Amino acid sequence: MSIIKSRIVAEQDLERCFKIEAESYAGDEAATKEKILKRIQTYPEGFIVLENEEEIIGFVNSGATHNVELSDEEFKELVGHDPSGLHIVIMSVVIHPKYQRRGFANLLLNHFIGSMKEMGKSNIYLICQTELIDLYAHHGFKHLGESGSNHGGLSWHEMSLQLK
Ligand SMILES: CC(C)(COP(=O)(O)OP(=O)(O)OC[C@H]1O[C@@H](n2cnc3c(N)ncnc32)[C@H](O)[C@@H]1OP(=O)(O)O)[C@@H](O)C(=O)NCCC(=O)NCCS
Secondary structure, eight states, rough: OOOOOOEEEEEHHHHHHHHHHHHHSSSGSSOOOOHHHHHHHOOOOEEEEEEEEESSEEEEEEEEEESOOOOOOGGTTTTTOOOOOOOOEEEEEEEEEGGGTTSSSHHHHHHHHHHHHHHTTTTTEEEEEEGGGHHHTTTTOOOEEEOOOOOOOOOEEEEEEEEH
């Protein structure tokens, strides 16, 4: 059984993170390499990777803000991001297909939520598709309603977790 650890992303993780994103999300849901690089460079504290002894298994990336607007597509490029913002908006939660359905998303979310609590953040927000509502509800996220976003041509739900 290999050892699983989480850590803050580094710039040399770009290729692996892009590969995971591109192989896991359908079509234009996946972020481009440029967007992932921008997230790594702009807010590494909000970009947590999960890895075994060989490679990165998956990651969560996010931005911080004072004003949450979940349907704002520009925020995915961190337009409006302010590291002092107490609200965290998750852009991506992803586990490489090779490692899916083995509890790694639950582990990654536990680590991510713990990091955000340690950083003193107040809430975490995200949008997800219907079938993943329960995954996030299991971590205490509340369903806020349907999202105005049509990201990737799909319908989305807004969820949030209060940290304090
Ligand atoms: C969604 C994703 C991160 C789940 O990763 P995973 O490591 O397979 O998830 P886990 O094995 O930790 O499962 C966590 C829980 O979610 C459930 N789950 C996982 N994938 C699911 C799916 N596709 N549909 C419904 N439920 C799912 C599991 O049954 C488990 O439930 P439990 O805690 O009650 O046992 C992964 O499938 C992925 O990367 N998908 C592509 C990217 C994506 O859509 N990300 C979500 C963005 S909101």
